[in-house]
Amino acid sequence: MKAILITGAGRGIGRAAALRAAEAGWSVAVNYRTDRDAAQAAAAAVRERGVEAVLVPGDVSREADVVEMFQAATAALGPLSGVVVNAGIVGPSQRLAEMSADRLRRMFEVNVLGAYLTAREAARTLTSGGSIVLVSSLAARLGSPGEYVDYAGSKAALDALAVGLAKELAPDGVRVNSVRPGLIETEIYASGGHPDRARRLGVQTPMGRAGLPEEVGEAIVWLLSDAASYVTGATLDVGGGR
Known part of the structure; x- marks a missing residue:
């Protein structure tokens, strides 16, 4: 059985990935920072x-926490086959001049x-093959002017990390x-002050809706x-054609 670690797996995309991985038969280390429930x-x-x-608690911005997360995951589940780098934050909508x-x-x-x-810890841990997936955002291509x-x-x-690290680890x-x-x-x-943003703007995408x-x-x-198995260094857009 494969084992994977997903950061920020309590909600949203991280949770969805954890459940889909479980349906594929993989055990999951669920990382979170504050929302234990x-x-x-x-x-x-x-x-x-x-x-x-x-459960593997930890703040990904703290090196000691990240090291402990990987140690706890492998101690409980055995060697990892994959890591999903998902944890992230967003702030309220502002122009850069106001930040x-x-x-x-x-x-x-x-x-x-x-x-x-x-x-880095994934690269140190996946010593016998495996896969790392970084959760980026279309904002990286669109820039999010006036907002984020x-x-x-x-x-x-x-996105840059995916390109470089893929070549290092191939x-x-x-x-x-x-x-x-x-x-x-x-x-x-909601943490950015616009809980309805995806649904409100999703109708403007070529597919006419927000994603799930x-x-x-x-x-x-x-x-x-x-x-x-032959995909590495790639960026996959999941944005309804936006």
């Missing part, structure tokens, strides 16, 4: 699908440093790819799986 519910839903789940240094610092600590620390240019920049770093049999969700109906927009977390989870699990 949501993480426990996600882990319970994973177990309902007949596989193991373990404080504290906001920018926290954005890049979580979304960039946290992603790099998680990917800091978030967009932080996600663009993940000789070791480890694949690295990025998924770029578009307007997906998750709770993250399950649709992104499907893409993530495909990239983790052997079905994507």
Whole structure:
């Protein structure tokens, strides 16, 4: 049985990926930072699908936490076959000129440093092959002017990481790819002050609707799986044609 670690797996895209992975027969280490109740519910839903789940708390922006997450996951589930670098934050809609240094610092600590620390530990842990999937955003390509240019920049770093790390790890049999969700109906927009943003703007996409977390989870699990065995260094847009 394969085992995977998903950061930020208590809600949204991370939770959807965890449940889809469980349906594929993989055990899941469910990472969370503060919302233990949501993480426990996600882990319970994973177990309902007949596989193991373990909670691994930790703030991805803290190196010691990330190291402990991987140690706990492998101790409970055995060697990992995949890692989903999903944990991230967004701030209230603002122009860059209005953003404080504290906001920018926290954005890049979580979304960039946290992603790099998680990917680094994945590279150290997946010593006998496997797959890493980075959850980026279409904001990396669109820029999110007047709203979240800091978030967009932080996600663009993940696209670059996918390209470079894929080349580093390919000789070791480890694949690295990025998924770029578009307007997906998750709770993250509420933290930015616009809980209805995905549904409101989704009608403007070529497909005429917002996406669902399950649709992104499907893409993530495909990239983790052997079905994507010759795919590495790729960026897969899941944005309804936006």
